[in-house]
Amino acid sequence: MINRPKKFNIYLFLFSLLSFSMGSCILEEENVDWKEYLGGPDRNHYSDLTEINTSNVSQLQKVWEFHTGDTSGQMQCNPIIVDGLLFGSTASIEIFALDAATGKEVWRFKDVRDEQWFSTNRGVAYWELGGDSRILFSAGSWLYALHAKTGKLVSSFGDSGRVSLKAGLGDLSKDKFVIASTPGAVYRNSIIMPLRISESTGAAPGYIQSFNVITGKLNWVFKTIPGPGETGYATWEKDNYLNGEVGGANSWAGMSIDRKRGLVFVPTGSAAFDFYGGNRKGDNLFANCLLALDAKTGKLRWFYQLTHHDVWDRDLPAPPNLVTLNMNGKKVEAVAQITKQGFVFVFERETGKPLFDIEEVPVAINGVPGEVLSPTQPRPTKPAPFARQSFKEEEISLFAENRNELVEQYRKIRKGWYDPPSLEGTLIFPGFDGGGEWGGAAFDKETGLLYVNATEMPWVLQLTKEKNEINKSLSIGNEVYLNNCSSCHGANKKGNSASGYPSLTALVGRKKRDEIERIVTGGKGMMPGFPSLKAEDKKALVDHLLGIEKQEAVEKSGNSPATKVPYGFTGYNKFLDSKGYPGIQPPWGTLTAINLASGEHVWQVPLGEYAELSAKGVPVTGTENYGGGIVTKGGLFFIGATKDERFRAFEKSTGKMLWQATIPASSFASPSTYKINDNQYVVVVCGGTKLGTKKGDSYVAFAIRK
Numbered sequence: 001m002i003n004r005p006k007k008f009n010i011y012l013f014l015f016s017l018l019s020f021s022m023g024s025c026i027l028e029e030e031n032v033d034w035k036e037y038l039g040g041p042d043r044n045h046y047s048d049l050t051e052i053n054t055s056n057v058s059q060l061q062k063v064w065e066f067h068t069g070d071t072s073g074q075m076q077c078n079p080i081i082v083d084g085l086l087f088g089s090t091a092s093i094e095i096f097a098l099d100a101a102t103g104k105e106v107w108r109f110k111d112v113r114d115e116q117w118f119s120t121n122r123g124v125a126y127w128e129l130g131g132d133s134r135i136l137f138s139a140g141s142w143l144y145a146l147h148a149k150t151g152k153l154v155s156s157f158g159d160s161g162r163v164s165l166k167a168g169l170g171d172l173s174k175d176k177f178v179i180a181s182t183p184g185a186v187y188r189n190s191i192i193m194p195l196r197i198s199e200s201t202g203a204a205p206g207y208i209q210s211f212n213v214i215t216g217k218l219n220w221v222f223k224t225i226p227g228p229g230e231t232g233y234a235t236w237e238k239d240n241y242l243n244g245e246v247g248g249a250n251s252w253a254g255m256s257i258d259r260k261r262g263l264v265f266v267p268t269g270s271a272a273f274d275f276y277g278g279n280r281k282g283d284n285l286f287a288n289c290l291l292a293l294d295a296k297t298g299k300l301r302w303f304y305q306l307t308h309h310d311v312w313d314r315d316l317p318a319p320p321n322l323v324t325l326n327m328n329g330k331k332v333e334a335v336a337q338i339t340k341q342g343f344v345f346v347f348e349r350e351t352g353k354p355l356f357d358i359e360e361v362p363v364a365i366n367g368v369p370g371e372v373l374s375p376t377q378p379r380p381t382k383p384a385p386f387a388r389q390s391f392k393e394e395e396i397s398l399f400a401e402n403r404n405e406l407v408e409q410y411r412k413i414r415k416g417w418y419d420p421p422s423l424e425g426t427l428i429f430p431g432f433d434g435g436g437e438w439g440g441a442a443f444d445k446e447t448g449l450l451y452v453n454a455t456e457m458p459w460v461l462q463l464t465k466e467k468n469e470i471n472k473s474l475s476i477g478n479e480v481y482l483n484n485c486s487s488c489h490g491a492n493k494k495g496n497s498a499s500g501y502p503s504l505t506a507l508v509g510r511k512k513r514d515e516i517e518r519i520v521t522g523g524k525g526m527m528p529g530f531p532s533l534k535a536e537d538k539k540a541l542v543d544h545l546l547g548i549e550k551q552e553a554v555e556k557s558g559n560s561p562a563t564k565v566p567y568g569f570t571g572y573n574k575f576l577d578s579k580g581y582p583g584i585q586p587p588w589g590t591l592t593a594i595n596l597a598s599g600e601h602v603w604q605v606p607l608g609e610y611a612e613l614s615a616k617g618v619p620v621t622g623t624e625n626y627g628g629g630i631v632t633k634g635g636l637f638f639i640g641a642t643k644d645e646r647f648r649a650f651e652k653s654t655g656k657m658l659w660q661a662t663i664p665a666s667s668f669a670s671p672s673t674y675k676i677n678d679n680q681y682v683v684v685v686c687g688g689t690k691l692g693t694k695k696g697d698s699y700v701a702f703a704i705r706k
Contacts, residue, residue: 032675034081037123037183041257042322045442045630047673051680053634057659063703064103071695075687078123081674089121093139101676107151125183127213138180158216168209168221176204177528182254187295196252201564203272206250220298224249224286232285246280248272249287254319266291269315275421276567278370283308302352308374318440325597338436342387356382367420377418382599386592387435387454395585400577431459439628450594455624458575463567477544480537589622603655608642628670640667643691665696
């Protein structure tokens with residue numbers, strides 16, 4: 001036994017107390033790890049490592065590649081690195097640990113209790129106290145806790161290592177699709193969880209929940225669809241909070257946390273059904289809001305709604321950035337939220353006061369019969385949008401071989417800023433996926449610059465009239481398909497490859513019946529599950545998909561799910577030319593650096609290219625992109641995200657590309673960087689699959705060989 005002086009023990013106690021008060025943060029002389037999702041609780045995608053810098057980035061080489069052996073879906077994981085171990089996930093959410101210096105597997109975990117497909121996973125959370133360190137992640141409708149060193153379940157956590165993500169949602173979540181694609185935010189001994197739910201009528205409520213990291217017990221719940229006597233209740237119809245028809249208002253994109261203030265910043269999405277709100281009249285707080293909640297109690301500190309009564313799927317798509325700005329010689333601690341529309345809203349972190357004026361701009365309110373729209377929508381005066389806000393006829397792509405057809409289509413649809421969904425079609429630009437997306441923005445604490453990648457793809461939203469009576473001419477399976485599946489896969493089951501929705505016309509021989517049933521129930525990748533379908537409806541649907549259902553009309557007695565709102569929509573349709581390129585003039589993908597203190601753009605460059613167009617002498621166009629980048633003290637900005645199977649490094653001060661490498665498959669994920677034994681590594685997940693790209697299964701690490 002070592003006899004330490006009392007003074008030393010006091011110092012040790014104070015250090016332990018400080019570590020506990022900061023949650024999973026550990027005091028270090030240098031931040032050599034990537035301990036949290038997107039680099040830290042501020043979600044700033046920032047590293048102060050400098051071993052790889054502008055003078056030597058050209059020497060980067062691949063030093064290891066780890067194959068997960070799993071190509072069953074998309075990989076969007078931002079891996080974390082703690083004490084020499086890299087923690088990540090496979091396409092079907094098997095969690096693993098690697099030796100971060102060599103890429104060799106240390107352990108792997110899969111829960112054998114559930115035989116189902118799991119949704120896309122974007123990472124895991126890490127917590128430690130004393131000698132106890134845990135990995136927390138979600139799969140299906142469960143939150144799990146594993147021992148970080150062994151990958152074994154923490155048996156004392158919840159029900160033998162897991163707790164239900166429906167714990168605080170009440171009866172309205174029963175038999176509903178509830179998962180979490182994004183890791184939670186750790187605060188002291190708790191984790192605050194995002195949720196992904198259905199976007200259709202009858203979705204579960206998207207309440208914010210905090211769980212105890214040690215026991216799994218529910219700490220608190222914040223209701224994003226408030227009840228009587230609660231703030232925001234008057235912005236809904238009186239029974240929306242309990243009737244089970246309206247759900248959503250969830251935070252699927254993840255959260256940022258200010259541990260010093262004890263505040264968690266929560267971006268929320270739209271209420272369900274996404275594209276019609278006649279059954280939820282009002283502004284619908286707390287949908288489409290940036291919320292500041294007390295991390296210990298869940299009490300509301302402040303909020304700001306960034307889209308009123310959303311019927312455009314304008315979810316807040318990424319965790320906000322917690323930033324410190326120098327404004328007129330004064331240090332201002334702020335929170336910056338990017339949007340699908342291409343805006344950055346910036347607020348004082350403590351009070352929620354906007355740092356730049358936000359205007360309420362009049363918009364059209366002549367929607368479909370039954371709809372009651374907000375007469376105004378918020379728009380920040382600064383910073384300037386990082387994506388175009390309008391799409392004029394003269395901007396229809398000059399590359400399009402069928403340009404005349406595109407002009408004709410363009411003239412038939414509505415095109416105003418925040419024009420409502422319509423039967424003739426409404427232009428959504430930037431598209432349903434942004435503008436800004438779930439990859440989020442990176443913030444450089446040295447320069448005050450915010451880096452955000454964006455897509456500039458037009459989409460067309462078209463509503464259809466739905467019949468409230470059951471159509472006697474349809475088989476049960478066909479009706480179930482049209483009500484639940486056709487918006488993505490089309491009424492003819494041919495899918496939409498440009499939007500990432502596969503054809504279902506040739507399932508026979510490709511998928512076994514039990515596999516199809518698992519996917520219908522639990523979902524797969526970005527497809528939601530339909531666990532509330534009755535057994536007979538599920539059987540009829542699968543029969544229909546396999547082409548073995550009797551095609552004559554079936555007498556139905558109300559068991560088939562009739563439409564609960566008077567409108568459906570024709571699906572997620574991009575405005576494309578005959579070759580599959582965006583029907584608008586480039587750029588189609590961009591990377592922008594914004595001075596958050598002044599609100600001015602510093603530079604903007606195209607992000608990604610089409611090799612076949614470049615070969616014809618077409619300037620770099622940019623491509624659709626998913627996943628974010630990272631910024632380093634070494635003067636660099638790293639990003640994959642594009643569909644062209646490239647990983648790039650830009651000079652952060654100018655936007656000049658300094659290095660690029662071909663990777664095994666496109667990386668629709670945010671990279672990570674860390675240092676081991678004086679070597680800095682950059683690791684990127686190469687899963688492909690999205691946007692019709694080839695499948696991949698690997699994690700690839702780059703470094704400068706010494």
